[in-house]
Amino acid sequence: MEFYMNDVVPSVQQTRKGLSAFFSSLYTIKEKHSGEGFKKVNAYIRKLSGCNPLAQSLYQLLCRNESGSRTQKIAIVEGLYTLFRELLPSLNKKRGDKIIEDPDVFENAPVCWAYLISKAEKESSQHEIFAPICLTSQPGVRFCDPVQVPGLPDVFEREYVLQKIKDGEKIPNCSAEILRETSMWRATDVEKILLSLPPSIKTFPVWVSYGLVTGQNFQIKLDETFAKMTEELKAYPHLIVTPPLQLKDIGVDGPRLVLLKEDNLGVYIEKAKGSPLDLVVFDCLAGKHKTLNVDELAHEMRDTRSDQTFMTTRTPKEAILVLVDSSSSMKETCYDSDDKMTRLDAIKQLFDNFTTRSMAYDFHHVIGLVEFNSSVKTLHTFTETLETFKEHIHNLIANGCTVLYDALNHGISELEKVGKKFPDCRLRIICLTDGNDFGSKTKPHDVTTKLMCFNIIVDAIIVGKVDNHMLHGISNATGGCCFKPETGTAGLKLFEMETVLSLEMRKPKEKMNPSSITSESVLTTLFTKNGYDEQPEVSLPSELNSKVTVTENSLKKNIKESKSSRFLEKDKRILEELKSLHCDPHPFCTVLPLESDFTFWKILMQGPPDTPYENGAFELYCQFGAEYPVKPPLVRFVTPVYHCNVNSVGRICHNIFDRNYSAHITMREILDAVYGLLILPEPEDPLDSILAEEFLTSREKYEQEAKKNTEETAGNSMDDMEQKLVGEELTKKFTPSHLVCSLTKKMFIDPVKNQDGTVYERKAIEKHLKMQRTDPKTKKLLRRTDLKSDTTMQKMVREHRKKEYLETSV
Template sequence: MDTVRCHIMLRGDYEIKVDLEDHKLADLKRGLAYESGIPSHVLQLRDLQWSNDTLKDIGINEDSLVHFFLSSLSEECPNFEQFLKADIQPSVQQTMKGLSVFFSSLYSTRMKEHGEKSKNVVAYIRKLTGCHALAQILHQMICRNETGTNIQKIALVEGLYFLFRELLPSRTSKSQSDVIIEDNEVFEYSPECWAYLLSQSKEESIEHENFAPVSLVSPTTRKRFSEPVRIANLPEICERSVVLQAIEDGEKMPNCTLEDMRLSIKRNTYMEKILLSIPPMIKRFPLWLSYEQVTSSCNFRINPEKSFSQMKEDLDSYPHLQVTPPLQPLNFFVEAPCLMYLKVDNLGVYAQNSKGGVGVYIFNCLEGKTEAVELVKLAKQLGDERTDQTVKITRTPKEAIMVLLDTSGSMKEECYSNVDMPKLDAVKQLFDAFANRSMAYDLPHLMSLVTVGREVKIIHPFTENLEVFKEHVHSLHASGPKPLYDALHLSISELCKMKMRFPNCLLRVICLTDGNDYLSTKNPVDIANMVKSSNIVVDSILVGKVTNNVLHGISNVTGGCCFQPDTSKTALKLFEMETVLSLESRKLKPKSTSAIQTLDELTKLFAICGYDDKPQVKFPKAVESKVVATEDALKKKILESKTTRFMEKDRRIMEELKSLHCDPHPYCSVFPSDTDFTFWKILIKGPPDTPYENGVFELYCQFGDAYPVKPPLVRFITPVYHCNVNNVGRICHNIFDRNYSANVTMREILNAVYGLLIVPEPDDPLDSVLAEEFMSNPDKYKEEAQKNTEASANTTIDDMEKKLLGSDAQQSFVPPHLICPLTKKMFIDPVKTTYGTAYERGAIESHLKQTKTDPISGAPLNENCLKPDKDLKRAVLKHRVDQIEETWV
């Protein structure tokens, strides 16, 4: 065997036994790793190129000294597209859309704000956070236009998450905003946060933003330092091997004797730390010099100086943070960079026009590359055919709403007999309720406001920012006539413009009025035909004791609703209904197929339908699809997986379903759709000793594209009288918002929903009227809940399962000893009596409420005689696992 000397940076020399004629560099590296105790992937060749030739062939012999440096970092320098690829999640997992918005806004900000002018925002972020690692990478990226390391990227993502979380309204923040940004949605609002930081930092001092570029290259060897040292009091950093060679050659350095050089060589540990933390390809590092002069007391404890609404308004000053319509570059000059959607959940950066002029280049941060995109095709895919930014959006709207607010003189009159309130104040209250709920539900709506009084006037153009309407509405006064149908005509015109910009957008007019038209120049019959032919839905809310069968008729011929609440409570409850807030949740009435010819035709509709109570609910189409047992769904899915790769979402749903199959919930059963694995039906048996005890409630669960980052959509199909469930089945529980994380299981969600049926939470209601009733008159609440259960959910779990699965559904074989003699089904939660007989816990407890005897032997029996049957539970679990054994992948 031959001996080769190896030198490891900062560690010294090692002698490695090798066969020069047979061994290669990989063998030498493995031997060195063994001798030094340093993992081989950290050992990097310094002066040699990697080769698969033998050591002898590449010139290594026993007189050679092979140098290695230490680094676990990539030797390639990432470009900005690679560095800003959305491949890192913060500790609080974000949606894919959120990641695209975060990295795209960062990419756009770097392009637009780079250079000395960006020092202010870096200094401001340093002051707010006290996080120097975050400020360091921002300085490199924005001020110096340089990338960083993967560790710096983690610091960037994590640091900005905590900063943005503090800036945005949360459930625990002190801001009075009606908008709540959940933790897993923080990155979706990155442009608003950057706009705030840029606007607030304009006057920030940069006196401590002092950096010195430190060269990591030895001026003598022109290679990166390996073992940096200092000699005596000389300011220069030297390479240790160069100094030792100079001593051997008898060379002298200025101001140093030969003896001093040998004795005064000292390791430069500060430079060593930089070298070990910076990738080999980086030759110069900007060192922050003001560390000792800066003390920060903030440490991410931030009180934003602006409301969320003001933050959104700040975006107007920063075009590079605004979403540009796909067709705008074809019609007007658009300065790059700016943001542009590639898909509904993928925001990119418009970088530059393509040479052909028919498309643009857009940076796709989810892929980490720039793509050429055809703008006309993209506009059709997105349903956004705006040619300018007259209407500014951050997402493609699903509904455009023109709110028609009555400010005529008649609105000074009293509204409700039981409350001393003018009609205009009642309308303002209703508008507030509508705007607040819309913001709380984060509905993708655009809204505009038109007033009807002394003149028909658009108070505010279409916008997503509903907060801006409140100040306008609160300042309105009642005066003048009421050209109601003229206002409807203006609304039709404005909504049709929106339809041209957003072809897939639903259109609606909401009239808040007392209904008394006066001095309109437009004919109501013509207006009715116009709104109908334009596919605009008209909803009208009549306040006060008035009659306007014409407006009622216009609402009905468009498929809309006409409400006349008789109290302020019932009026406010309207805007707690999701079917009033959003057309997407509503099953529309049939529209008139023929044109309206006379005014009489409109007014006669009142005798047929009258005023509306609440709109009908529209459930997902999958509600009507066939469902199957968990065992069948799992077996089918695993067969599909043999030819199709599982996505993270599908794998997680599979795990949840397996868990619920093997260890079912005792009061909840799940049934996946036969055609859509991401859609489940759920049956919940009403908890004992509650108003829901004798009912069985049907729900659905829909796993969206963002699952498990965002919670599944779980809603009641069966109507339930409950203060935490609204008329479309939406459930209000913290497990669906502030307490949700990607680690929450479906069993925990089922427990939470079941727990709400046991103990309602009136302090966090969806139905404020029912919450008040629960608090003030619990007996009445219980009585009404029992009546509703009797009317809507009075069935058995067996009958509901037969209805869902079909009476001819095949049952898999179950050993008789695993079947409960009472339920005739496989055990879920078996208990054993003192006589040795096993029963399902829920079934025997229900039986014992009727009679204190054993169902089989007739012997005396009570609840104290029941003990968990752990052996039987294990046997049941084994059988359930065996049923789906082939699906455990």
């Protein structure tokens, strides 16, 4: 079991869940595919990778059932990471819309194993031939100094041969007439094997067909999408995450993958003897077997499925059923007479945007698809994998009438099943339609009451020139939104809003009392009060209402606490980041941790000079999750910002938060990256494609709008914002006068000096020189090129800042 413990740190750090998935799936492969049956898979892995250490280690582990050495374990971890990385879609190798980031590779280990096993069926294992090499001398003792003699392939202990020479005895079949000390030579191949293996191993299988196989050296070309690869999992139930309650069934034998925690995938082995409700599982993160009650596990995971009606690798937070109207009226043009796009084509475009954005954000959602016209038909049951949806929606043909209320009723029955299986899962219907119901047997007020009883929210997107006050009323009564985009651009922008894609960041709407929905008129009159929605309100973290403090005080408090209590590695790292930013602050950013929780920061960011944002001060927040530093912190704008890489709820699109992130990235680098986006947007990787298009085609207009928005939303100064948040602490703070800039009245951050040795804060003096080209004190001519960094002052400031919190090792 030691080989399946998580005690190797991969060179590319993986999530905790990923590490558990890697070792647990490796364990299930050993249980289900080991022995001669694995030879084909090993041959295929050797062919794809050209990595003999990987194939050799897997052969010993899975074909011979030997535990192997730690070096071989590292070879398996690193080799399979490289192989899985090549098999899975990445930004550089796109296959469909799904992208797997580097830290998430091992989370998809079961998918990769299913692909390898299925493809290996067509491979041959004829070249998987191994010759055993004995690692022991004649008396059965492991070699210390192996040698060979002329005419024999055998290996001998040097001491044994020397004794034969001394006694004048011959070694049978040795071709040397007189055996001398110079006749023998070192068996270097055996020496290398001995050095790499533990003393317990007495024989070693050497692969002998190396001259007959050419590997691809991980240069793998795949056409299959991630969705197609995921489909192949169905043939291997032991690699599918099994609902806990399904393990109660007779005939469900181990091994099976099962979630022990949201971030820990374990292996179900068997039912405990004499106690059918107790499961014996292997927890590779803990490195031991555990006995768990199946009902308690299902309750803890909030997963009450008892079958595989739909597959999910994690407990969904939201289930969305998309209802698509394909009635005959959908053939008509959509937005205006100049645009010939039909309503059905508009819906297809909107749905494409919805699936693409949902996959990019990697929400914990399951999504189903239903078509309605004269009848209601489920096109796709609930799934995490959205890539297959597009082909269903693109094949729709407009025909028939519009049984909208029947479709909503059908949606209730579908979502009710999900709600029973996942009690904490939010339930939502997104209805894409062009108008009013025609032909439904279900009454609108009845279906509304039913939706509310099952706590299902309805969001409606109406395309075309028809008003639908009834559907608007149903949406509002259930706590949903009703949108009516007037242009194609407005429609696309709608599905770029995170609060439309997911309820997680949406501020809940007040719902009506179900007993008040007594007639259709109750629903239609809601339109006069509310009208169509523009965008849902955002729900911000409650921590933003908590009191903040300056870094110095937070460090003093938490360094003291770290000495008297057990600090997590994550917390130690956050403190180090806080120390670094206290001693060497970002010149345009102020970090303010919460008084009660130093893992949540408010950040004030001054807009960069010579940009549309230069007169603005923006508030952001930074939240360090449980996976930090393996996963990046959550950094978002609170102040609205007109920017193609920032969405309406403050999400920031920058590669430092995904493909370029590693555990070594510092918070200073993250602040630099976000600040850099304000200097130069990246329209080729946008969150708002409309603004990206504007930036590329009409940059002047983009910058004018950004400047106008900055004046409206971020007009307060940094000093005023900081004073408002931590006023008293700032006034109490003592700073030696020689460390204070005469222009800012604050301690230096980025000090520069002129030819006379006068020291100023860089951003303050540069701002002054834009208006006057003279020194503020001497009134002499002064240019930016005359300013030089003052390293002496920087050092003094850094030393003073360290003393402020009495530097202590965490």
